[in-house]
Amino acid sequence: MTGIELYDTLTGEIRPLEPREPGKVALYACGPTVYDHPHLGHARSALTYDVLRRYLEWRGLDVRHVANITDIDDNIINRARDEGRTESDVAVEWEAVYVDAMARLDVLDPHDRPRATEWVTEMVDFVGRIMDAGAAYTTGTGVYLRVGSVHGYGDLVHRGLDDLRASAGARVEVDEDKEDPLDFALWKAAKPDEPSWPSPWGPGRPGWHIECVAMSLGILGDDFDIHGGGNDLVFPHHTNERAEALAVGRPFARHWVHNAMLNIEGTKMSKSLGNYRTVVEMLDEHPLNGRAFRLLVLQTHYRKAMEVNPELMASARSAVQRLDALARRSSTSAAAGDDLDETAVKAFNSAMDDDLGTPQGVAVMFDTLHRANAALDRGAEEAPSLTATAISLAGALGLSVDEGDGGTDADSAVEELVARRQAAREAKDWAAADALRDELAALGVVVEDTPAGPIWRRQ
RNA sequence: GCGCCGGUGCCCGAGCGGACCAAGGGAACGGCCUGCAAAGCCGUAAAGCCGCGGGUUCAAAUCCCGCCCGGCGCUCCA
Incomplete structure (x- = not known):
């Protein structure tokens, strides 16, 4: 058994x-x-x-x-x-x-x-x-x-x-x-x-x-x-x-x-109907699409027909970003805890034990993520454990998290803009800071000011 | 026609006899935080009753019957 x-x-x-x-x-x-x-x-x-x-x-x-x-x-x-x-x-x-x-x-x-x-x-x-x-x-x-x-x-x-x-x-x-x-x-x-x-x-x-x-x-x-x-x-x-x-x-x-x-549009995607979209095409469209598509698949029970369209992909991308946001928070504050939250794990397992109930499994994961954020906000001691649990559950479903730290050469220009904006902020030159933020936005980059300094990610 | 799976909020989508009659995600709105944002948090948004009509039950979105609608299979197909 x-x-x-x-x-x-x-x-x-x-x-x-x-x-x-x-x-x-x-x-x-x-x-x-x-x-x-x-x-x-x-x-x-x-x-x-x-x-x-x-x-x-x-x-x-x-x-x-x-x-x-x-x-x-x-x-x-x-x-x-x-x-x-x-x-x-x-x-x-x-x-x-x-x-x-x-x-x-x-x-x-x-x-x-x-x-x-x-x-x-x-x-x-x-x-x-x-x-x-x-x-x-x-x-x-x-x-x-x-x-x-x-x-x-x-x-x-x-x-x-x-x-x-x-x-x-x-x-x-x-x-x-x-x-x-x-x-x-x-x-x-x-x-x-x-x-x-x-x-x-x-x-x-x-x-x-x-x-x-x-x-x-x-x-x-x-x-x-x-x-x-x-x-x-x-x-x-x-x-x-x-x-x-x-x-x-x-x-x-x-x-x-x-x-x-x-x-797609209510009918089966198939070669013969010519209404199919290729995986590569979907993946190339947006860097977040791989994980977004997985989330979409997880949010529909495997035995039920699922629909895919650009709107659903966009909403899944937003959801994936919440995971990344939590990972960024935890990496800029406390280190991840070791012990997983037992209640959450139990709820997750019982959902998944029941004919692979991934929609509920995902719900438990997001619920835990929410609790982790709340705990982080009030500096509660269970925060590291909840954070680790949310990320582990995501991992059990094959959803990886991306803390979004830069590093490639293409990012050095971004890094510089972020640094200049921060300098402007420190000089309280808000107009200049906002202009730089707009420039970054044009590059598809979002900056977030945290107590530990600015961090950025691609939208 | 036959078989299988479905029809739940603005959208996606859980729940399958009673714990708060509706999880979670997205979108929306108000507040906190912020120089402003973003992220996060707190809260709200009349689901007139969960496709329609009957029935069973103390109790149904959840079970039964009929109907309507959708998807897939019966052909290479994930």
């Missing part, structure tokens, strides 16, 4: 998180297919599992976090063809962009970041076992899993086979070679000019779903604890992954976690 509860998509209810091995949590989160700019939706997803991981660690659990990179699929092949270069070139380029963007969002590196192309041998092996189990068959176009042979195939989506078939027949082009329209490809036979790998069924490439089964089970082992991803993956991706594991009788994820989508 961890005391932590999480919603489980499979059972449809909030259940206690019970790791297969006490004190350890094996987490597999589905990562992106790398062929284009990562968008804000990818960021929300990565942030969700980063926060989950950080919180589990904050509670003393030993987490093994795996997040894959899909570096071979139709989209990559098409992109490579369009640009006249290799699939590998495309994947390597966009994987680097993705990894860099995540780092800028303060997303911790997963312990393992397996690439699909490096696991093809294991995938072929896995497909072979499914064949051995009699749950798959070959056609001219590849190897297919016989969905009807898997008991409880649609359990994750809470739908029956007939129900699923009704939709499939209407929506998906029916492949005459398949026994059942729901059957899906485990292995795709090679087409001309496409990358391929050898297999007992001829050269080809792996189907999408097989990679995650091979990698999650391969790295984390049977019966690993949490499998996460965007809720758009529930079907068919996760449903099919699960079917593959079930087909060979291997215990799969104990707990299924899915984050909701991110909306």
